[in-house]
Amino acid sequence: MLTLLFLLQAAQPHDALHYDITLIPSDTSTHVLSEVQITWRLGSTSPVRMQLDSAMRVIRVLVDGKPNTYARSSTEIDVPHQKQPGDSISTRVRYRGNPQGGLVTGKNTQGERTVSADNRPGQMSFWLPTPTSREDKATASFHIQVPATYKVSVPGKLEKVDTLAYGNLMWNYTLDTPVAVYTIPVSWTAVNSER
16 A cells, blocks of 8 residues: 555655636637646655646746746656745746647637637646646636637636736636646637627
């Protein structure tokens, strides 16, 4: 039993506690610009490891609000730190690109453009940095910027919708119940102004 526990801790030594996700999708293509802050409880001194597909270009990584080094492979980001097991740490990853999966773009029965997250294990890391453990549960906040002609749907509580420049809105949701991140249904739809 101790061997199994050790192997599980070695696979993902850190626990994601909260996601703060800012997403700015294109309204004409699959391109997204995003910044994701994750609060972690550290289980060891090893780097924090997140899965993110190589199609997404990392612009910068911050640790506790300060620029930090990181290692990048085709599917992972490793972020070193100087903290001890039991400490909390915040990682913030800013990135952009055209996801090769995980977000499904199409049209609904009214011919409106829709984009929705593919809620299957392994799909979320095509467009969102995720823990290497798929079952890691956390709370989340979403800030999704879209044109005013779009409606955003995320589970949880709609806190507010901010009016921004150039006819854009920022939809702000909170999800206070910890869930595995890949199970969160996120979507936005272009609302037909003639209806």
